[in-house]
Amino acid sequence: MHNQEIAWALSEIADLLEIQGEKPWSWRKAARVVEGLESPATLLQARGQLEKIPGIGPAVAQEIDQIVHDGVSRRQRKLRQQVPPGLMEVGKLPGIGVATVQLFFRHGFTTLEELEEAARARKLRRLPGMGPKTEAAVLRGIEFLRRHHDKYGIGIVKPIAEDMCRFLRQLAEVQRAEITGPLRRGQELLTDVQILIVANPVSAVLQLLRRHPSVEKVLAEGPQSICVANVFGLPLWIEAVDEADFARRWVETTGPAAHWQQLQSRKSVTPANSWSHYLSAQENEEAFYQSLGLPWIPPELRANGQEVAQALAGQLPALIEAGDLRGDLHMHTGWSDGVSTLEEMIQAGREQGYEYMAITDHSRALSVARGLSEAKLQEQRRLIRQYSGRDKTMTVLAGIEMDILPDARLDYPDELLEGMDLVIASVHTHLRQERSKIHQRIETALKNPHVDILAHPTGRLIGHREPFDVDVEWMLELAAKTGTALEINSTPDRLDLAPAHARMARELGIPIVINTDAHDRSRLGDIRYGVTQARRAGLEAEDVLNTRPLKELQAFLDRSKG
DNA sequence: GCCGTTTTCGGCCCGACTGTTTTCAGTCG
Numbered sequence: 001m002h003n004q005e006i007a008w009a010l011s012e013i014a015d016l017l018e019i020q021g022e023k024p025w026s027w028r029k030a031a032r033v034v035e036g037l038e039s040p041a042t043l044l045q046a047r048g049q050l051e052k053i054p055g056i057g058p059a060v061a062q063e064i065d066q067i068v069h070d071g072v073s074r075r076q077r078k079l080r081q082q083v084p085p086g087l088m089e090v091g092k093l094p095g096i097g098v099a100t101v102q103l104f105f106r107h108g109f110t111t112l113e114e115l116e117e118a119a120r121a122r123k124l125r126r127l128p129g130m131g132p133k134t135e136a137a138v139l140r141g142i143e144f145l146r147r148h149h150d151k152y153g154i155g156i157v158k159p160i161a162e163d164m165c166r167f168l169r170q171l172a173e174v175q176r177a178e179i180t181g182p183l184r185r186g187q188e189l190l191t192d193v194q195i196l197i198v199a200n201p202v203s204a205v206l207q208l209l210r211r212h213p214s215v216e217k218v219l220a221e222g223p224q225s226i227c228v229a230n231v232f233g234l235p236l237w238i239e240a241v242d243e244a245d246f247a248r249r250w251v252e253t254t255g256p257a258a259h260w261q262q263l264q265s266r267k268s269v270t271p272a273n274s275w276s277h278y279l280s281a282q283e284n285e286e287a288f289y290q291s292l293g294l295p296w297i298p299p300e301l302r303a304n305g306q307e308v309a310q311a312l313a314g315q316l317p318a319l320i321e322a323g324d325l326r327g328d329l330h331m332h333t334g335w336s337d338g339v340s341t342l343e344e345m346i347q348a349g350r351e352q353g354y355e356y357m358a359i360t361d362h363s364r365a366l367s368v369a370r371g372l373s374e375a376k377l378q379e380q381r382r383l384i385r386q387y388s389g390r391d392k393t394m395t396v397l398a399g400i401e402m403d404i405l406p407d408a409r410l411d412y413p414d415e416l417l418e419g420m421d422l423v424i425a426s427v428h429t430h431l432r433q434e435r436s437k438i439h440q441r442i443e444t445a446l447k448n449p450h451v452d453i454l455a456h457p458t459g460r461l462i463g464h465r466e467p468f469d470v471d472v473e474w475m476l477e478l479a480a481k482t483g484t485a486l487e488i489n490s491t492p493d494r495l496d497l498a499p500a501h502a503r504m505a506r507e508l509g510i511p512i513v514i515n516t517d518a519h520d521r522s523r524l525g526d527i528r529y530g531v532t533q534a535r536r537a538g539l540e541a542e543d544v545l546n547t548r549p550l551k552e553l554q555a556f557l558d559r560s561k562g
Numbered sequence: 563g564c565c566g567t568t569t570t571c572g573g574c575c576c577g578a579c580t581g582t583t584t585t586c587a588g589t590c591g
Contacts, residue, residue: 054564
């Protein structure tokens with residue numbers, strides 16, 4: 001069982017307890033701790049070492065025992081019975097907290113449907129503490145949730161799919177197992193996992209899958225395929241194909257439909273009668289595309305079919321790869337709201353094989369995140385430079401993720417910023433300001449000569465929160481003028497800039513950086529999601545600032561300070 | 563529920579805005 005699955009179970013317990021009026025601090029903390037564990041919690045559980053982890057006491061440890069053993073704990077089952085299932089959904093509405101959920105519950109509203117009906121009938125505004133605005137917000141929120149219904153973020157889906165592929169590959173009956181479908185194209189939100197296998201005998205593999213410990217139930221089944229749901233209801237499709245047909249089916253299932261249709265229309269230009277011949281003969285994608293007179297098109301570029309014309313014209317970009325990155329320029333430590341220590345983060349950066357990295361904790365205004373006072377920041381900077389000086393193989397930059405304040409001022413004075421190796425500016429608060437105010441804030445940051453990078457430029461949280469009200473084209477044009485770099489944030493919930501915007505940024509010649517924003521050393525690996533995002537935007541290594549050698553990066557950072 | 567003491571009980575990230583109210587509870591990051 002994946003640590004993430006255990007963390008979700010603990011979070012669910014926390015949510016359920018909270019709705020019942022309890023204060024489940026330790027359950028939330030335990031969830032966060034388990035999520036960030038280096039080694040599998042199942043292993044620690046088997047060795048009886050769970051309780052040794054700070055944040056996990058006897059009660060939580062016992063809970064994890066049961067979750068690992070049975071998939072759910074007794075407490076979870078009991079709590080689920082006590083709380084109407086629809087209420088959990090209600091709690092996800094933006095602007096609706098526990099207290100309001102409880103209020104709704106007391107007045108007999110336990111599902112989104114009931115709430116929607118009441119809101120439309122203008123009855124919700126009559127509840128104590130409610131008004132027309134909240135009523136409208138509830139309707140907007142319901143619409144938002146509907147749009148993201150049954151969708152899972154790539155950060156959740158990909159590890160599950162990879163675990164399943166690993167499991168399949170180590171079976172003697174399986175010759176090949178590959179992720180396919182929208183996940184392979186790097187889509188941000190997904191409804192399922194699709195895996196293509198070559199196996200013999202197929203029936204033995206399907207039989208095994210039915211009894212796989214992560215499988216909660218079988219949703220559909222045929223002679224060549226099976227669809228199972230894991231404990232969190234995520235459907236996994238596993239389809240077996242003949243080895244000779246693998247490449248064709250892999251391309252077809254990777255999709256999307258428009259890309260496949262374009263390929264089919266190429267049948268006429270390939271040698272006579274060869275379509276079916278090539279289709280069955282090819283076992284790898286390169287050969288398959290070649291048979292259609294095309295170079296191989298990376299999955300991230302497969303879209304509306306225009307990429308086929310681009311490929312024909314020999315204009316496919318040489319997409320950036322994870323190995324091109326020489327450093328990560330945005331991460332947190334325990335000095336602010338990170339989990340790992342400064343030393344641990346630096347060590348983790350070393351293990352990533354980076355040439356350089358930047359420590360960028362939060363600034364003082366973000367008190368929730370224990371943002372650093374000026375004195376603390378200077379103390380940290382001193383420490384970082386000590387570490388960096390000791391290591392000849394990797395440079396650690398002393399940076400800061402500085403808040404852009406609600407009144408469009410920056411959180412630190414220029415004199416302090418000037419002394420930092422790297423300055424990131426971010427909007428974290430007052431996200432619902434009107435556009436003119438948001439623009440004013442972004443303008444201040446971009447125009448400041450000490451600001452090197454604007455982080456998560458639109459503030460979106462995929463599936464949770466819309467971007468703040470910003471005219472992205474306006475922002476990109478300004479960034480191009482000021483020469484400020486824009487970030488592709490690799491946190492799977494953010495992936496901000498979105499590919500379309502990153503593409504525009506590239507066209508405008510804006511330096512782009514791919515960062516993790518890791519709050520935990522184990523999350524430095526999330527950089528791959530940012531790279532996927534960059535590939536979907538058609539970015540090449542040279543478009544990305546942190547693929548460049550330290551000297552060139554340094555030249556960029558010093559550009560405005562001379 | 564967990565932790566760490568000023569060690570067996572109290573604190574648990576905290577300040578400001580929003581939408582509702584006429585002084586504040588609730589939400590958010």
